[in-house]
Amino acid sequence: MSTISRRSVLQASLGLAAAAGLSRPYIANAAAKTASVWWTQGFIPEEDAGFEKMVADYQKVSGNRIDYSILPFVALEQKMVSALQTENTPDLIAYDGIQTTMVMSAYANKLVDVSDIVAPHEKDIAKVALQSMKLYNNVEKRRAYYAVPFKTASVPFHVWGSLVEKAGYKMSDCPDTWVERWNWFKPMQAKLRADGMRQIYSIGLQMTTNGPSDGNNLFHYWLLAMGGGNIVTPDGHVHLEDPKVKNAVIETVRWICDTYKGGYTPPGCISWNDADDNNGFHSKLFLMDLDGTISTELAMFHRPEDFNNCVTLGLPKGPDGKPSPAMVGAIGGMIPTAAKNIDVAKDFMRYVIEPKVNSDFLKAGLGRWAPIYPQQVKDDSFWLHNENPQLARHLTPYVEETLLGASYPDYMVYNPGYADVEAQQVWGQTYASVYKDGMTPEKAVDKAFKQVEQLLARYPTTA
């Protein structure tokens, strides 16, 4: 191509530099266009209000229109799956739940590559948020960013500090190592029962197979704490023969089933649905649990007594002395390839991922979702030193756990087959093999591993 001269290259690169330098990462269109967006309904009205404000601001600066639908969780899941199946999709979908559809759609080449939106901010975004959106495309045989992250969450401990004290213990004595911490709570139920709380249990273990995520979260955090983090590696391959992994899983299953048999958790926990463990915590059926986000506490925001009596704890160290990693979930906006207004959708996501816009949006939601920019939480006092001291007690450990510690993304982003492992509640069934069928943890884990292998083998990855 002889027409490309040094001058034209220079002009082109100057032009690009100018565009970049203007740091206006979203385009103001002369011709206003519309994009349809499906967004998940928040847990509190403030989250929705924050979203609507963000949309209104975007429409003002860009001149585009966003035709949005705020949908409840489960409704959006179903609509999303059906839309992608029938290729009759909106332009942008932001689903707050488990990202099964996202990873499966990326695998099937049904999502638009949005690396260009992520790239300008890549060095500022938390590694785990990036990993969560870098998905494998089996048609193009490569990994790329198929969704734009904009919020994160993790699973902290929730404890009724008031009940701990009632049992004669002090929260400051709470152990800083994984297994010891869990075991520390066990004797408390006897003391509280002697004191008149007939129905109390020490721990709320979500051993259930009712979805969607509580059972899997519990298992994963234990797995990570016990050193089994490499069960699936970023290349999508599973490593069940790795002795560290195998041991971690076995010890997890063993501890959980022993605790159940020992009566330290309500027997009904094996059939809890998504709301039951929250109901249990709020009605003080048990002292502590490990549950996603701080929505448990935020739901009590307008009841100061409960809000203040509850304690949020981050993660302690694992048995090897190293900090236990968190499994961090990142939520992203994905654009189906079947969408009709891909440009507008991309433009909107460029706006959403802007640090300032993103920060305002998440702060409006009272901090139930954490940001994707670690520097932001360090710079903005809202996150680690909130002016409301009671909110800070919950928010600070939560944000630290989510963004400032060791973390793994959900394994399904490495291999979509793992999404099936979670959906089929393989780990929850493993507990049942032990406590119901009387298998030893080793045998139960062997059985589970066979199933995991089979599920992951259905989704080969070559990158």
Place this chain on the structure above:
Amino acid sequence: MSATTLEGAAAPGGGRTSRKPNYRRRRLWGEVGAVAFAIVLVIWTVGPVYNMVMVALDRHDDVFSSHVFPPDPTLNSFWIVVSEGYWYLEYFWHQFANSFYVGIGTTFLTLFIGSLTSFVIGRMRINGGWVISNLALMTYMIPASFLAIPFYLVMQYYDMSNSLWACIAAYVVFATPYAIIVFQQYSVSIPIEIDESARIDGASPWQIYWRLYLPLMAPALVAVGTFALLLAWNDFLYQFLLLSSKRNMTVSVALAQFLNSDEAPWNYMMAAAIIYSIPPIVAYYAFRRRMTSGLTMGGVKG
């Protein structure tokens, strides 16, 4: 023939006088037994509903404590529902109207389509009418929740997702075969000569349908209409799949939102559910007699 005479005649060897007091005593015990059974039935029926009422009357903190009677009952939940005072209940009355819209739409369409079809099959007696009624029955070969997933996907193709009419279509499809069966059986008791003499008088099929058939079928129409209304009012899966925006939801779906949250005010949810149950009960009470007479004719004749 009086009862006592019969009893006396039937008794193998006893005289009349010795039968009477036994008979009365048996009847008394029978009545006592029936009342006892009725009480059991009441407890069985009301149990879960009582639990709902109890939760609705509970204060927020009491909902999951162990009690049989609400420790501190309050009507606050009902007030919140009625005044749309909670986030998930923002559009409660609008959603209630949606439920009515779906219910009444289903009812009318089912009655209209079902009666037209059974008129053609049963009164005009076309050849091959049995094909249609069998095809209709084949709808039941695919239980509702089986058809739900493809149905939902197809609604997207028709651009009818999040539309109340999609729900109405689904319910009409499931209620019409039942309607056809009931109408056909009921119409057996209406002599065909009525139609014939109307024909001789020069009436068109439409006039026969509209002026003769429908009025004579009134009890069956009421029976099927109530069935269709309750079907639409009661269903969850289709409304849940097909309706997603707050403005288009029906109450069943709105109630499902409570499952979203980490700490839902279950007392509000149960209060809303109780208010939602009132129309079907009223409908049943109003149409009860017509319903039973409409369901039978011909279903049992020997």
Place this chain on the structure above:
Amino acid sequence: MDGSAAQVVDVGARFDVRPRIRSALWLGLNRADAIWALAFLVPYIVTFVLFVIYPLLYGLWMGSKPSLYTDLFSDPIYQDTAINTLIYVLVGVNLRMVMALGLSGFFMRKSWWTKPLLILFILPWAVPALPTFLSIHWMLNGNWGLLNNLIWDVTGWNAPSWLDERSYALTSDIVAYIWKWLPFWTVIMLAGRMAIPRELYEAADVDGATGSRRFWHVTFPLMANLYLVCTLLGMLFTMGDFTTVYFVSGGGPANSTQVLATLGVRDAFVMSEPRLGVAAVMSAIPVLVPLVVLLMRRVRAAAVER
């Protein structure tokens, strides 16, 4: 085509008394009437094609990939799920129909309290499914549920947890399902009973048949067809029941009380594999088809009987 040629002519003649040539008969009617008939049938046919045929064909297409079935059958819970569905249908429906038949007799009583009792009895049918089943889920909770609280208060016995064991949970699902739909079928049975002409009962009384003999020799034979049709229809409805199991036992504990409908929804939406979900419910077809054929025969038999 039922009937001979002669019958065909006869049918046409009955509706339209003017004589005509057989060859001008369409559908057994004269031309003008045939057009009316077709016009009347159009609404149903259109509805049927758009909303039954197309989704059905789409569903069949979705479930047509053979590899889906290997995936389905290799799911460790599939076998138990299929068994659960069978138990749920066979036990649930038959138990319910027997209860409905018995209750319909009970509601024939002429006591003053029968009518109000019947109205109260309708309650389970009238209350919406979701909150009711959620309420039952809470009632059955081993720790703080109403049922065990009541049992404890009355007898001091710590009743077992009703949802934490497969057999108890499945039973709870069946009981909840019967609870909800018993009123509906009872009303139908009651209507059937009320249609039995009184003369038959009086004749039976003359012959000396009372009580249970009266039931077996008069009532039941007349109700038999209705009972059978209702049982078959009930089985078809129950095969697809989703709401009860989803909210009462949640398919637990440990996925041991899933039924095909709940498995289908899980596969379709939670595993984000709609085709697998359709395959799960399609796998019931071998059972569904004979049921429907039986049903069609029974309904036709009832029609022919007149």
